[in-house]
Amino acid sequence: MTSRIPNIFNKNKSKNKKTFISYLVCGDPTKDITLSAMHTMSKYGVDIIELGIPFTDPIADGPTIQKSIDRSLKNNTSLHDVISVVKEFRKENNDTAVVLMGYMNPVHKMGVAKFAKKINDTGIDGVLIVDSPPEESVILNKYLTKYKKSHIYLASPTTTDQRMKNISKMSSGYVYYVTIKGITGSQLSNVNSIRKNVNKIKKYSNNNLPVAVGFGIKDSSSAQKMAAFSDGIIIGSSIVELIHKYSNNEKKMNSKLSTYISSISNVI
Amino acid sequence: MKRKINLKNYPSKSGHFDAFGGVYVSETLIHPLRELFSAYKKYATSASFKKTLNSQLKDYVGRPTPIYYAESLSKELGSSHIYLKREDLNHTGAHKINNALGQALLAKKMGKTRIIAETGAGQHGVATATACARLNLKCVVYMGEEDINRQSVNVYRMKLLGAEVVSVNSGTKTLKDALNEALRDWVTNVDDTHYIIGSVAGPHPYPMIVRDFQSVIGYEARNQFKKEYKCLPDYLVACVGGGSNAIGLFHPFLNDKVKIVGVEAGGSGIKSGKHAAPLSAGSPGVLHGNRTYIMEDENGQIKNTHSISAGLDYPGVGPEHSWLKDLKRVEYTAVTDDEALDAFFTLTQKEGIIPALETAHALAYAFQLAKKLKNKKILLNLSGRGDKDIDTIAKLKNIKL
Ligand SMILES: Cc1ncc(COP(=O)(O)O)c(C=O)c1O
Numbered sequence: 001m002t003s004r005i006p007n008i009f010n011k012n013k014s015k016n017k018k019t020f021i022s023y024l025v026c027g028d029p030t031k032d033i034t035l036s037a038m039h040t041m042s043k044y045g046v047d048i049i050e051l052g053i054p055f056t057d058p059i060a061d062g063p064t065i066q067k068s069i070d071r072s073l074k075n076n077t078s079l080h081d082v083i084s085v086v087k088e089f090r091k092e093n094n095d096t097a098v099v100l101m102g103y104m105n106p107v108h109k110m111g112v113a114k115f116a117k118k119i120n121d122t123g124i125d126g127v128l129i130v131d132s133p134p135e136e137s138v139i140l141n142k143y144l145t146k147y148k149k150s151h152i153y154l155a156s157p158t159t160t161d162q163r164m165k166n167i168s169k170m171s172s173g174y175v176y177y178v179t180i181k182g183i184t185g186s187q188l189s190n191v192n193s194i195r196k197n198v199n200k201i202k203k204y205s206n207n208n209l210p211v212a213v214g215f216g217i218k219d220s221s222s223a224q225k226m227a228a229f230s231d232g233i234i235i236g237s238s239i240v241e242l243i244h245k246y247s248n249n250e251k252k253m254n255s256k257l258s259t260y261i262s263s264i265s266n267v268i
Numbered sequence: 269m270k271r272k273i274n275l276k277n278y279p280s281k282s283g284h285f286d287a288f289g290g291v292y293v294s295e296t297l298i299h300p301l302r303e304l305f306s307a308y309k310k311y312a313t314s315a316s317f318k319k320t321l322n323s324q325l326k327d328y329v330g331r332p333t334p335i336y337y338a339e340s341l342s343k344e345l346g347s348s349h350i351y352l353k354r355e356d357l358n359h360t361g362a363h364k365i366n367n368a369l370g371q372a373l374l375a376k377k378m379g380k381t382r383i384i385a386e387t388g389a390g391q392h393g394v395a396t397a398t399a400c401a402r403l404n405l406k407c408v409v410y411m412g413e414e415d416i417n418r419q420s421v422n423v424y425r426m427k428l429l430g431a432e433v434v435s436v437n438s439g440t441k442t443l444k445d446a447l448n449e450a451l452r453d454w455v456t457n458v459d460d461t462h463y464i465i466g467s468v469a470g471p472h473p474y475p476m477i478v479r480d481f482q483s484v485i486g487y488e489a490r491n492q493f494k495k496e497y498k499c500l501p502d503y504l505v506a507c508v509g510g511g512s513n514a515i516g517l518f519h520p521f522l523n524d525k526v527k528i529v530g531v532e533a534g535g536s537g538i539k540s541g542k543h544a545a546p547l548s549a550g551s552p553g554v555l556h557g558n559r560t561y562i563m564e565d566e567n568g569q570i571k572n573t574h575s576i577s578a579g580l581d582y583p584g585v586g587p588e589h590s591w592l593k594d595l596k597r598v599e600y601t602a603v604t605d606d607e608a609l610d611a612f613f614t615l616t617q618k619e620g621i622i623p624a625l626e627t628a629h630a631l632a633y634a635f636q637l638a639k640k641l642k643n644k645k646i647l648l649n650l651s652g653r654g655d656k657d658i659d660t661i662a663k664l665k666n667i668k669l
Pocket of ligand 1: 362363388389390391392466467468507508509510511512513514578579580624626627651652653
């Protein structure tokens, strides 16, 4: 099935709403909690879920997500498990898009062709491999294109104009603009330069590809600020932290999560 | 291996050694890596840079290092001859300074004011701290908590030299996690910071830059050997952690008729699974910015490594070694902790040279080779001295220092 992502952005746009993207690590603390959190997030306004594939060496992540990954790996959560969680999720949800996000090695180990086929069979909508820029993603890109899935790439404050052009050409679904030089969980800074770069990517993109911004968005005020000039916002560390804090009480976790998600969804 | 390798073509423009190497990093690091590549091409190949580096390698580091014929030990082992390229005699006690100094000079040219490094055994950390003290650069060294405990002398040396040593307690608390943390620092501080990677690992252009700076070992050795013995050695042997001392010796000999062997850390034995020998018992995967042989489980998670030697305790290896393995140009093997320890004592007692535990792995294999072969000349890279390992050895012998 074709990626849900383009339609989601289009639909939100027609309603003058921005797309809400959330990130969480699959399997922290258990697959059941992850599934439960995914349903809650979709119900209260998340449009796209970036589901993190745990990896032992997450070089782009800060302490919050590192620890979450460690907890997930204690249960040996594998890429197979991540895919099986989406399979469960799809039994009840056919609207929210799911993007698998992670590092190259687990995908490499499974084999790119097999991975892409499973993505397709499971109703996953897109893939973002943090440590595999376009130059190293040719084969993965070929398969994802074949299955009409979204292949999301990062752009960052250090990305040159020429590269931004290339990245917006290579990406599908959306471009993930990383707001800061740094790792996940860092502080947001310099809104003006973020806006400038987001506009640049939009200008370079010949197919009106949406640009979503992430890293450093923690609350409704930062979400609103970033949503003002982008097509969508991505929240990771704060959600990971919240799930962890209440994970021994599923009901409470879902209630806190719903409040938090609504508070963001309402202002973007 | 039949076809002659056109070494000039590797790594390719995209940083690949055929199926290995590359640039597997998040987008933020792409530009700094390209800047580094350009700066390297611009400065490091210029005559004036080479002149400065060479004069410092001579007067500050103490190059050229000699080749020493271990005559009495060779005689004891049989009819073959063991020659030691004495990188342990370098300032700071290991080959690591060749690269640290080269990269620190490059960083200075690039206008960087802050240097970061990862270290396992502490030798690269000490070398980097030394180069930074010498060139007035701020220095931060990431080191796994476990390594800090087993290499305490080097930790203190780094601090004396003015470096900040940051203890890394994520993951396995060893070299690979120190590397992760250094990459995270770099991505956050790219504007003023240069990352001096300590081995031929990491994303392109690091495997190339470090190889080039370390190749001084092989070029020197090749000339020295030809001059002194009117021939080339029959065998080259070096230990392989990330693989920098090995590639430094090997690279200038790749087109020669010389057998080459890299020795990995076999830990408690390959069969036990407790080792650090990705080339001997791993599979190709992606770690720390490049595709190379790694130690991974069936789900692609990086496995814990085990070695008595902190400097070899790493689940990956430089991509060029993976390439040379698949080309069958270099043979890779492993020796156990115990074999390395035996070799450590043998060299110390027979030749009066205390080797690093990393180096002891190469020695153990060279001794086996010398016993087996008749009349062969074996050139071994004595990559470092063992002072840093005295604590570990004493503890094993239940001796309190
Ligand atoms: C003396 C010595 N030899 C070898 C190594 C292993 O590194 P490489 O394989 O990059 O030479 C180290 C690393 O710390 C070392 O200190």
